[in-house]
Amino acid sequence: MITPGFTDPLFLEGAVRILFVFVLVTAALVISVRNLASLLTTYTVQSLLLTLIAGLLYLIEGSPVLLAISVLTLVSKVLLIPFFINRVEAKIKISRDMKFNYLEPTSSLLVSIGLVLLVYVFLSGFVGELALGRLFFFGAVIGLSLTLMGMLVMFSRRKVITKVLGYLTMENGVLLFGIFVTELPFIIEVLIVIDLIIIVLLTTIFAVGMDSTIEEYRQKLQRLHIWPGREYL
């Protein structure tokens, strides 16, 4: 029997490509899933995929920073952040986010496909300057698309908790892009993760007062005269 060589770069690259596809699938799910618990699971899976990608890349490149990133992602995004958000979801007693702004899930998915294509065309204009390998170019496209899709989630969904997940998705995209193109210094990556954790913590705190959409939260603030914001048409 021929046992496949797990350290064979070609095999590893193929595995990374497969993981890219899964990352895209999770992004599509973040855009369209209505059940909050499944949404969180999707995010956790996405982060786990990123952990795996960073790990595989470490096997290909051998750079210890990649291993560190892999471990950091595992600890923060697969374990810590989902744990906090789970607490929030338990507290706010809502399980589904049914409301959408500007784009319904179907059109959001269509727009996402357009986004991936646009990012591909956009980056292909810079291939010469960036001097990337084919895998790395692919990774950059996926990373940037993931960032934009996270942003799309942020404005197209109503519930705050979904918006937070959209933001986290955006950050995952930045991480992916960073791994494949710019080689972010590790310290920056750590700082970003700390930021994320603080955001999620804040969300946890606000969840006490903010259990539904951001509009209702603002009305609550207005009632308490905390924020004199005026409602326009």
Place this chain on the structure above:
Amino acid sequence: MSEPLLTGGLALLLLGTALSFLYRSKNCRTVSLGLTFLSSGLLSAFAAGMLYGGREVLIESYSFLSPLEFSFFIDRLSAGFVLLISLVTLGVSLYSIKYVEDEKSEGRKSLHVALMNLFIFSMLLVVLSANGFSFLFFWELMSISSLFLVIYEYEKPESGKAALFYFIMTSLSTVFLFSAFIGLYTRTGSFDFRGFGLLSPEALSWTFLSLFFGFAIKAGAVPFHKWLPYAHPASPSNISALMSGVMLKVAIYGLLRFLLAVEPELWWGVLVLAFGSFSALLGVVYALKENDIKRMLAYSSIENVGLILIGIGLYLIFRVSGLAGLAGLSLAAAGFHCLNHALFKSLLFMAAGSVVHETGTRNLEDLGGLVKHMPQTALLFLIGSVSIAALPPMNGFVSELMLFQAFFSSSALAGAEAPFLKVLLVLSLSAFALTSALAATLFVKVFGITFLAKPRTEGAERAREVPKLMLLGQAIPAALCILTGLFSARLFTLFGLPVGFGSGAEAEVPDMLFVGGILMVTYLLVWLSVRNFGPSSGPRVCKETWGCGGLAQHPSMEYSPAGFSEPLVVIFKKIYRTQLSSSRSFADSQDCVFEHGTAEIRLIKFFEEYLYLPVAQAVDRVSMKVAGLQNGRLDTYVLYVFLAVIALMGFTRWFA
């Protein structure tokens, strides 16, 4: 700075500003205005010296970022305008010492003085600026300090409207100047005014248009004039004197500074001349209809700015046509008229301020008979009126005569465009001649209605002469009006301006001292002959004027201002565009028994209703649309960011 007089003068002004900003007492205000007076004296001496000596001084003062630096430059042009500013402030500062004390609150009185000093200071530095950055900086300081003075009586609703008009128009003017100076910077790499000479002809034309519109708005040329008749009545009279007398001239200075630095084109001159002719004629025509004394003076300022622009237009046309002598004459006429208008208009505004102060009304219909109660003010107002009506031997006569001379010599024009130019100049000349005549009529009306006959209201009856210091403040420009008129020829020779006097040049200006002497002798002879050989040799009998059989004369029988201007209003009916409206109501359903009715003749504010308001409404509609983008929802803003990122990606991929 190595110029002690200049430094001293500016420092005193700043000291005066700070003093009345910090301390709110009458003594401080008096000291502060005293400092203004002193500084005006120093600056006048400095400017006269510079004008006489013809020196040029460049002062690199402060640079806080590489292209953004304050630097100042003094040549004869800027010295001339410094002289103009300081001569006017000499009188206005004295006048203000008593005038500002009329206000109730201490804080506002002090603020008035402080802002006035700041206003004067900024105008001086605009005129001294050597680059676009310092020019714009002090230009804005000038606009803002005067804006606060326009809105000084902010409780009155018309002040708010005036300030809004003024603010929008002055900002618009700054936009034009800004674009011109930015253009200068992008093409030459520096804001320095000397860079104007390096621009390509096409760039120069754009710069000219931009600067011309910017300065025309600030100078109040038709159709950008609308802020003037609002802002002047709203502000205190000493400020009106400064704004009308000096600030409009600062805009003219800017235009001249540019035009003298570059090689002009013919169409520039045609444009300036056309604007000037329209402003002059429409300004005086609107002034004739006006019954508010300060608004009337504001319209008259528009007319005079028109005359100055006519002079500048002629200068450009003659210069392009290669007639240096005539160009010099027109330029000197424009410059001299700047000075003259500054003198007599500030005098008239101050005198009108005294009248308003004493009678409590600006409406000519409510004045009358003031010559008996305020004889000195009447005399001063008369001097101003005679000067502005351009009667010899006053200064207004000289500058207008110079313009006429330039027009009359235009037969010297030659070349392909000469026929067209000659027709244009004849048209412009007729407008100018009509303007001069109407201006004289206007001031006959204003002086007659305000000061002669009997008081029309109790307010006019109660008026008393204003304090000596206020009279002294007006006496300075009045004396200067006479002196600059009488000694005009000598002044031109003394300051060596390029106008040939009695030296065989194409155009000469007569010696006003001689003319004045002849006039004096004539008046004396007439007076003596009337006294000695007239009918009054018998016993003098005083009787009431024949009143058509009525027993007593009543003020309502007097010639009213509306009646005085009625014939002209009929002639210029097409321009005034009145609107007749009437309504009737009846007591029965068959419309037979008349119950109530109103009829009204309303003057259509042509420019306001057909130009300003439509533009304002269009801006308003666009703003409402844009404001709709700002809906206060987080999602929308994230969407905007998202779209911006997408657009940026597309842009960098395909266009950058």
